[in-house]
Amino acid sequence: MAETHSLQDMRQQAAVAAKVFIQRDYTNGTVCQFQTKFPSDLETRIDKQQFEETVRTLNNLYAEAEKLGSQSYIEGCLACLTAYTVFLCMETHYEKVLKKIAKFVQEQNDKIYAPRGLLLTDPIERGLRVIEVTIFEDRSLTR
Amino acid sequence: MSAVMITKKVRKWEKLPGKNTFCCDGRVMMARQKGVFYLTLFLIVGTCSLFFAFECPYLAVHLSPAIPVFAVVLFLFVIAMLLRTSFSDPGVLPRALPEEATFIEMEIEAANGNVPAGQRPPPRIRNVQINNQIVKLKYCYTCKIFRPPRASHCSICDNCVDRFDHHCPWVGNCVGKRNYRYFYLFTLSLSLLTIYIFTFDIVHVVMRSVDNGFLKTLKETPGTYPFNHSPKKTTVLVCFFTLWSVVGLTGFHTYLISLNQTTNEDIKGSWSGKNRVQNPYSHKNIIKNCCEVLCGPTYPSVLDRRGMMQEDSSVSATPAAPSSSPSSSSSNPVTQTTKTTAPLIPNEHTPEDAKPSIAASAEKSCSPKEELPPDSELPPDSKVPPLASPETDAEASIIKDKTH
Numbered sequence: 001m002a003e004t005h006s007l008q009d010m011r012q013q014a015a016v017a018a019k020v021f022i023q024r025d026y027t028n029g030t031v032c033q034f035q036t037k038f039p040s041d042l043e044t045r046i047d048k049q050q051f052e053e054t055v056r057t058l059n060n061l062y063a064e065a066e067k068l069g070s071q072s073y074i075e076g077c078l079a080c081l082t083a084y085t086v087f088l089c090m091e092t093h094y095e096k097v098l099k100k101i102a103k104f105v106q107e108q109n110d111k112i113y114a115p116r117g118l119l120l121t122d123p124i125e126r127g128l129r130v131i132e133v134t135i136f137e138d139r140s141l142t143r
Numbered sequence: 144m145s146a147v148m149i150t151k152k153v154r155k156w157e158k159l160p161g162k163n164t165f166c167c168d169g170r171v172m173m174a175r176q177k178g179v180f181y182l183t184l185f186l187i188v189g190t191c192s193l194f195f196a197f198e199c200p201y202l203a204v205h206l207s208p209a210i211p212v213f214a215v216v217l218f219l220f221v222i223a224m225l226l227r228t229s230f231s232d233p234g235v236l237p238r239a240l241p242e243e244a245t246f247i248e249m250e251i252e253a254a255n256g257n258v259p260a261g262q263r264p265p266p267r268i269r270n271v272q273i274n275n276q277i278v279k280l281k282y283c284y285t286c287k288i289f290r291p292p293r294a295s296h297c298s299i300c301d302n303c304v305d306r307f308d309h310h311c312p313w314v315g316n317c318v319g320k321r322n323y324r325y326f327y328l329f330t331l332s333l334s335l336l337t338i339y340i341f342t343f344d345i346v347h348v349v350m351r352s353v354d355n356g357f358l359k360t361l362k363e364t365p366g367t368y369p370f371n372h373s374p375k376k377t378t379v380l381v382c383f384f385t386l387w388s389v390v391g392l393t394g395f396h397t398y399l400i401s402l403n404q405t406t407n408e409d410i411k412g413s414w415s416g417k418n419r420v421q422n423p424y425s426h427k428n429i430i431k432n433c434c435e436v437l438c439g440p441t442y443p444s445v446l447d448r449r450g451m452m453q454e455d456s457s458v459s460a461t462p463a464a465p466s467s468s469p470s471s472s473s474s475n476p477v478t479q480t481t482k483t484t485a486p487l488i489p490n491e492h493t494p495e496d497a498k499p500s501i502a503a504s505a506e507k508s509c510s511p512k513e514e515l516p517p518d519s520e521l522p523p524d525s526k527v528p529p530l531a532s533p534e535t536d537a538e539a540s541i542i543k544d545k546t547h
Contacts, residue, residue: 019242019243019246020246021242021243021246021247024291026271026273026278026280026291026292027271027272027273028273029273029274029292029423029424030291030292030293030305030306030424065440066439066440067440068434068435068439068440072438072439072440073434073438075440075441076437076438076439076440076441077438079441080324080328080437080438083219083220083223083224084223084227084325085223087441092440092441092443093440094440094441094442094443095443098443124443124445125447126237126240126243127236127237127445127446128445129236129237129239129243129288129291130243132242132243
């Protein structure tokens with residue numbers, strides 16, 4: 001029987017056993033990408049494929065945010081011509097993608113990570129430096 | 144002895160470490176020393192006011208009204224760019240929270256292996272390959288992170304800044320990833336404005352001398368000049384000196400942009416070409432480099448200055464309690480972690496960024512921990528044991544009882 005833990009319950013009831021930090025991957029330069037290497041601490045909790053899929057999707061989303069394409073150039077030029085006042089009424093492309101990412105992280109937490117006693121923290125809350133995975137104490141309530 | 148917990152909500156900028164000043168409830172972020180910035184503002188506004196007041200009436204009438212109009216537009220653009228550069232977050236990297244710092248320390252220890260007693264541990268460097276170049280990532284002892292490539296720690300603002308260019312006292316802020324394009328547009332538009340004003344000052348003198356005779360123009364005081372040409376002399380003088388410095392600076396930054404380099408890298412000679420070292424960030428195409436720097440995506444601030452956080456101040460009868468200072472930590476269940484904070488390795492003295500002891504930086508990095516959603520309230524009657532924790536980390540000193 002699968003029990004779903006709500007995030008609130010987990011935070012209030014469970015004790016934090018450990019935290020794992022997925023570092024940034026700089027092999028492609030300064031674009032925001034995270035390492036897809038599977039940390040050993042999570043081996044007992046979650047499937048490797050699942051986790052790597054999450055990180056890969058996040059990487060793709062960040063790549064989309066930072067893409068240098070015609071859209072970003074047009075946005076940049078338009079903003080410059082208006083002395084950047086256009087951003088008072090318009091959201092930047094990056095901010096739109098960040099909202100998508102926040103939703104994605106929330107969704108992943110609700111569906112996949114919370115039932116396994118894990119919690120993903122949105123990288124923006126850690127300065128886009130790490131993906132923080134909180135491992136809660138296993139109360140043998142899952143599955 | 145029990146303590147009474149008083150929880151209040153504060154904005155995150157109030158608790159940010161580093162030596163920045165914030166205005167407008169966290170919307171504006173600048174360095175501490177703002178004197179030179181006020182001077183810049185005064186010089187620009189002052190010179191332009193003199194130009195508008197004393198030159199423009201003549202020029203509008205005798206040449207074209209478009210001249211002052213264009214000058215106003217340019218002036219407003221310059222001010223907008225200046226304020227945008229000065230008031231925005233340059234790309235500050237938030238400091239590592241204690242767990243992250245510990246995690247990194249343990250990774251470093253694991254990588255270094257056993258260092259024999261008496262020997263210095265090796266410097267904390269991570270090597271990363273970017274576009275077939277080995278780039279060294281240095282560890283920042285203040286921020287407790289390995290700095291991303293191109294980031295550097297500004298000792299004036301006491302922050303690590305992403306794609307750090309330089310700290311500019313004229314704008315009263317660091318110039319980094321987020322505000323470099325505004326800084327460049329500021330110098331460019333200021334050059335144009337200075338050249339514009341200088342040119343029309345000369346044009347004005349020439350036109351008047353054609354009307355009156357050259358030497359007479361310089362000596363006489365025509366009716367429209369109550370102060371014997373001093374506004375024009377001031378304007379010309381300021382423009383002349385500004386011209387060389389600002390135009391030179393604009394030229395220098397244009398060169399840097401075309402190569403996708405920062406001032407910091409240029410000064411250090413990171414990609415100067417010896418040992419076949421090349422800039423791994425350059426697209427090897429001037430247009431592409433310019434487009435990336437000037438028209439690339441606008442990066443958001445990762446600081447969340449205006450977010451709310453809990454601040455606990457415990458009022459305790461014990462005089463020795465360090466928490467009597469109002470800036471205690473926010474509540475967090477993290478202090479229950481079974482992975483206790485490992486004794487941190489004493490600071491290595493690094494040549495560039497030596498920072499004071501961990502204790503001082505731990506105190507400074509009284510960072511918000513967001514384990515709980517921001518609006519969750521603490522149980523008002525939670526008992527807090529006396530603050531006897533020996534750890535220097537101020538946040539670890541309050542332990543919440545979560546068992547139920």
